[in-house]
Amino acid sequence: MRTAADLVAAPKPVDVIIDDAALPPAHGALWRALRHRSLVAGLFICLVLAVLVFALPMLMSSVDLNAQDPMATFAPPSAEHLMGTDAFGRDLLSRVVYGGRTTILASICIVFLGGVFGTTLGLIAGYFGGITGFVIMRLIDLLLAFPGILLALAVSAVLGPGLVNGVIAIAIILVPVYARLVAGATTEVRHLPYVDAAVTLGSGSWRIILRHVLPNVSPGIIVLTTTWLGVAALWIAALGFIGLGVQPPTPEWGVILNDGQNYITLAWWITVFPGIFLAMFVIGVNLIGDGLRDELDPTLVRH
Amino acid sequence: MGNSVSEVQTADDVLLELRNLRTWYPTGGGVLGGGREWVKAVDDVSFTIKRGETLGLVGESGCGKTTLGRSILRLEQPQSGQVIFEGEDVLKMPAGRLKQVRRNMQAIFQDPHGSLDPRMKVRDLIAEGLVVQGEMRRDERDARVAELIDVVGLRREHLDRYSHEFSGGQRQRIGIARALALRPKFVLADEPVSALDLSVQSQVLNLLKDLQSEFGLTYLFIAHDLSVVEYISDRVGVMYLGRIVELASAEALYDDPRMPYTQALLSAIPGNERASGRARIILQGDVPSPINPPSGCPFRTRCWLAQDVCSELVPPLREVKPDHFAACHFADAI
Numbered sequence: 001m002r003t004a005a006d007l008v009a010a011p012k013p014v015d016v017i018i019d020d021a022a023l024p025p026a027h028g029a030l031w032r033a034l035r036h037r038s039l040v041a042g043l044f045i046c047l048v049l050a051v052l053v054f055a056l057p058m059l060m061s062s063v064d065l066n067a068q069d070p071m072a073t074f075a076p077p078s079a080e081h082l083m084g085t086d087a088f089g090r091d092l093l094s095r096v097v098y099g100g101r102t103t104i105l106a107s108i109c110i111v112f113l114g115g116v117f118g119t120t121l122g123l124i125a126g127y128f129g130g131i132t133g134f135v136i137m138r139l140i141d142l143l144l145a146f147p148g149i150l151l152a153l154a155v156s157a158v159l160g161p162g163l164v165n166g167v168i169a170i171a172i173i174l175v176p177v178y179a180r181l182v183a184g185a186t187t188e189v190r191h192l193p194y195v196d197a198a199v200t201l202g203s204g205s206w207r208i209i210l211r212h213v214l215p216n217v218s219p220g221i222i223v224l225t226t227t228w229l230g231v232a233a234l235w236i237a238a239l240g241f242i243g244l245g246v247q248p249p250t251p252e253w254g255v256i257l258n259d260g261q262n263y264i265t266l267a268w269w270i271t272v273f274p275g276i277f278l279a280m281f282v283i284g285v286n287l288i289g290d291g292l293r294d295e296l297d298p299t300l301v302r303h
Numbered sequence: 304m305g306n307s308v309s310e311v312q313t314a315d316d317v318l319l320e321l322r323n324l325r326t327w328y329p330t331g332g333g334v335l336g337g338g339r340e341w342v343k344a345v346d347d348v349s350f351t352i353k354r355g356e357t358l359g360l361v362g363e364s365g366c367g368k369t370t371l372g373r374s375i376l377r378l379e380q381p382q383s384g385q386v387i388f389e390g391e392d393v394l395k396m397p398a399g400r401l402k403q404v405r406r407n408m409q410a411i412f413q414d415p416h417g418s419l420d421p422r423m424k425v426r427d428l429i430a431e432g433l434v435v436q437g438e439m440r441r442d443e444r445d446a447r448v449a450e451l452i453d454v455v456g457l458r459r460e461h462l463d464r465y466s467h468e469f470s471g472g473q474r475q476r477i478g479i480a481r482a483l484a485l486r487p488k489f490v491l492a493d494e495p496v497s498a499l500d501l502s503v504q505s506q507v508l509n510l511l512k513d514l515q516s517e518f519g520l521t522y523l524f525i526a527h528d529l530s531v532v533e534y535i536s537d538r539v540g541v542m543y544l545g546r547i548v549e550l551a552s553a554e555a556l557y558d559d560p561r562m563p564y565t566q567a568l569l570s571a572i573p574g575n576e577r578a579s580g581r582a583r584i585i586l587q588g589d590v591p592s593p594i595n596p597p598s599g600c601p602f603r604t605r606c607w608l609a610q611d612v613c614s615e616l617v618p619p620l621r622e623v624k625p626d627h628f629a630a631c632h633f634a635d636a637i
Binding site: 192193194196197198199200201202203204207211212215216 | 478
């Protein structure tokens with residue numbers, strides 16, 4: 001029913017009034033996020049753990065982690081040793097607390113290393129595609145074809161036992177996980193009109209990747225990181241448990257668990273306490289991951 | 304640029320000229336390319352756009368009009384042909400020169416939601432071209448951005464907001480400001496209003512018209528809405544299956560279409576008083592696949608005038624009347 005004449009009669013652009021009241025408040029993101037229950041619970045758990053593991057040792061500076069007390073082996077939890085002692089009479093609390101530093105810092109290093117390399121490969125494969133993308137993705141498929149922990153075992157067996165080698169071995173497993181996710185998201189973003197707009201303005205590929213693609217695929221990366229932080233902690237503990245990761249007597253949750261397994265009927269506390277801490281950490285970061293997944297999902301309606 | 308390889312002679316008043324442009328996509332076939340077929344999205348298209356004019360391009364969805372626009376901006380890589388912008392072939396330009404020329408060739412995109420990066424503030428969205436082209440100091444850039452936001456009818460307070468806080472029409476204004484930031488000569492408007500409400504459509508169209516006279520812009524305006532195209536265009540091209548089938552001044556094309564397909568399109572405008580004297584033409588069948596277009600005239604499978612000659616010879620786009628081109632064997636008789 002409309003002809004060119006109707007268009008002429010339409011109001012001029014100057015008449016446009018923008019109703020500010022209709023626009024949502026610009027700075028509600030943090031406040032909104034804090035109303036998310038699992039996010040808050042996860043943050044709380046991780047905060048408590050961080051205080052225990054990173055702040056508490058400052059109060060225990062005089063404690064010798066490896067001080068053995070042959071008179072007090074397998075002492076059950078008491079006022080003197082809150083978590084009891086192990087087979088050598090070492091104070092379990094201080095070992096669990098210090099061991100947590102190793103486990104948590106190692107898992108952060110793992111997701112950082114795996115994340116940086118995996119994300120870079122994923123961005124390149126997803127953005128440029130073609131032969132480059134094809135080759136990268138097939139290599140990634142090759143890595144993904146191995147069960148993760150088996151690959152980590154093989155790599156750390158080749159590199160030799162030790163914390164650093166364990167971190168490298170597990171980081172290698174994470175590379176394809178990140179690359180897969182990022183490549184997929186990048187391919188999607190790459191075909192959005194705002195990338196065309198950036199090309200039309202004269203932006204080069206790397207500028208587009210860093211300024212447009214990376215920020216828009218980052219929610220997925222953040223969520224993946226929180227999920228895998230917990231898994232990395234489990235795996236570094238698993239490597240420690242079977243003797244390929246951190247070497248005794250250095251405390252690390254997996255190593256302590258391993259120490260305790262032989263005496264689990266005799267001295268349950270050696271296994272249970274580091275186990276509880278490890279579980280807390282994994283649950284905490286996973287809850288944060290769940291919360292972030294909801295909060296960072298742009299498809300959800302924001303209120 | 305005297306020794307530039309890409310230099311081509313064109314008439315002085317011509318800003319953009321397409322010569323035999325073909326953009327074909329490979330489809331099917333395996334990794335090694337066996338059994339591959341081609342989607343002829345843009346097939347042998349030639350036309351010129353003069354400085355300061357608006358060329359409208361209409362056609363059904365899938366007829367190749369968007370691919371044509373993208374090929375001009377080198378967002379697609381055409382198979383063959385030339386895109387001559389101010390005497391230089393855009394398709395043969397090295398990357399460095401292409402980046403310089405992009406200042407003068409900008410685009411407004413169809414989707415007001417997808418065309419603005421959701422992670423950038425309006426200020427950075429509009430300034431992006433200036434930053435990329437690196438031609439201004441920060442304070443000059445800020446001044447240009449502030450000026451642009453006024454020009455497109457938004458307010459300076461909006462510069463620090465994100466695009467998801469705006470309506471479709473407002474976002475399209477942001478997109479227009481971004482396209483104009485580099486003071487281009489040519490703007491490709493790819494269905495800039497088809498995603499907008501009717502009332503907002505006319506506001507944006509009027510804005511585009513005002514900006515054209517203010518900045519001396521040349522538009523290639525792609526749309527499927529015939530009344531929108533008639534309103535904004537000086538000349539109009541009709542596309543069917545990747546080819547231009549009729550090209551004339553807006554007046555001549557709407558008053559005296561010489562290609563059956565154009566007649567059918569015009570008769571389909573609801574309440575079109577000029578068409579009311581004629582019977583409504585209902586086209587039979589679907590648009591043929593651009594992978595296997597009909598032999599001869601691409602429209603012959605749906606044309607009520609089709610004769611044997613139509614399946615044998617491709618009708619060339621010929622001048623039926625002065626400045627009125629139509630690709631039909633019977634264009635004079637209609």
